[in-house]
Amino acid sequence: MTSEQRILLVGCGNMGAALLRGWLGQGTAASRICVIDTEPAARAVADELGVAALPTLQSDVAADVIVFAVKPQQLDATLADYRSLAGGDTAVLSIAAGKTIGDFEAVLGHNTAIMRAMPNTPAAIGRGISAVVANAAASAAQRDCAEALLHAVGDVVWLSDERLMDVVTAVSGSGPAYVFLLIEALIAAGERQGLEPALARELAQATVAGAGAYAAESPLDPAELRKQVTSPGGTTQAALAVLMAKGGIEELIDGAVAAATARSRELAG
Ligand SMILES: NC(=O)c1ccc[n+]([C@@H]2O[C@H](COP(=O)([O-])OP(=O)(O)OC[C@H]3O[C@@H](n4cnc5c(N)ncnc54)[C@H](OP(=O)(O)O)[C@@H]3O)[C@@H](O)[C@H]2O)c1
Incomplete structure (x- = not known):
């Protein structure tokens, strides 16, 4: 992204606002x-962050890249309004699932450069x-621009x-929900074994955050770290005998990711 590029962000909800904060944070x-x-x-x-915000597209608005961060069902009613900006040098980056x-x-x-991304x-x-894919009309510079915009909120x-x-939607898009469920289950199990709720929560959250960071930083495979x-x-082996038994966590995650992948295909029609 060059410092001259004009960004039009359509939708400033959860994900749009996260992107906006990321861009401003990067300067x-x-x-x-x-x-x-x-x-x-x-x-x-947007106002609080010092960014101009409009309820609808005005004819004098120009952009080098339009970032669509509205809900997928809202996009159908919105997209045609942006036809006047398309076809030239303006690229489109969509995060609509x-x-x-x-x-x-x-x-x-x-002829419009379109890039489709799935953040989390x-x-x-x-x-x-974020995983991102581009159509043939997207130039290397436009791909770089999309990558820089997404990089402001994490890896790409x-x-x-x-x-x-x-x-990808099933693994990393929906994946945070699986991890939150794991934290919930660890808290509830810790409480059942006698921990105070606040302590159970602190232990469970820090364990998942620390193990995730360790897995990301270590050169070793997650399987090796587990071993x-x-x-x-020992105690871990006693737990893993339950988790890795038939019908245990590996089969459950496999079924969950298969179900989410199938649902993503259905929703995309
Ligand atoms: N959240 C995630 O984890 C996640 C992950 C990956 C991808 N995504 C994708 O990110 C997109 C946004 O999700 P979100 O959770 O950020 O949704 P959100 O919080 O509902 O944000 C969307 C915003 O766009 C506004 N909007 C609706 N129609 C509009 C229009 N025609 N023009 C301009 N703005 C309009 C909405 O206003 P109203 O409230 O009035 O409708 C809302 O403020 C979705 O397509 C989703 O698939 C989200």
């Missing part, structure tokens, strides 16, 4: 950004990961095949 001038959001409370968020590059090309034309909620603290990986977006904490006949 993008507020004057380079314009927010469009129909919801007054979302525009107030299930909306394909083809959906955008059908309205904005095949740790983006709110700059620790997300490129996909060569858009069809992988369904399983390192598992002494023969």
Whole structure:
């Protein structure tokens, strides 16, 4: 992203606001950004950050990149309004789940650079990961721009095949919910074994955060790290005998990711 680029952010809800904070935090001038959001409370968020916010697209608004961060069902009613900006040098970056590059090309034309991304909620603290895929019209510079915009809220990986977006959605898009469920279950189990709720929560949260950071930083495979904490006949082994039994966590996660992948395919039509 060059310091001259003008960004139009359509939708400043949970994910849009996380992106906006990320861009400003990385030093993008507020004057380079314009927010469009129909919801007054979302525009107030932009106002507080010193970014101009409008309820609808005005004819004098220009952009080098339009970032769509509205709900997928809201996009259908919105996209045609942006046709006037498409087709030239303006690129589109969408984070709307299930909306394909083809959906955008059908309205904005095949000559428009379209990039489709799937971020996840740790983006709110700059620790997300986004997978992104581009159409043939996107130039290297436009891809770099999209990558820089997403990088403001975490890591970025490129996909060569858009069809992988369904399983990406199932693994990293929905994945934070699986981890939150693991934290919930650890808290509840700790309480059942006698811990005070606040202490159970502190232990469970710190354990998941620490183990995640350790797995990310260590050169070792997660399986190797697991073996390192598992002494023969010890406490961890007693727990893993339950978790790794038939019908245990591996089969459950496998079924969960398969169900989410299938649902993502269904939603994309
Ligand atoms: N949250 C996640 O974990 C996550 C992860 C990956 C991808 N995504 C994708 O990110 C997108 C946004 O999700 P979100 O959770 O941030 O949603 P959100 O909080 O509902 O934000 C969307 C915002 O856009 C506004 N809006 C609706 N129609 C509009 C229009 N025509 N023009 C301008 N603004 C409009 C909404 O206003 P109203 O409230 O008035 O409708 C709302 O303020 C979704 O497509 C989702 O698939 C989210």
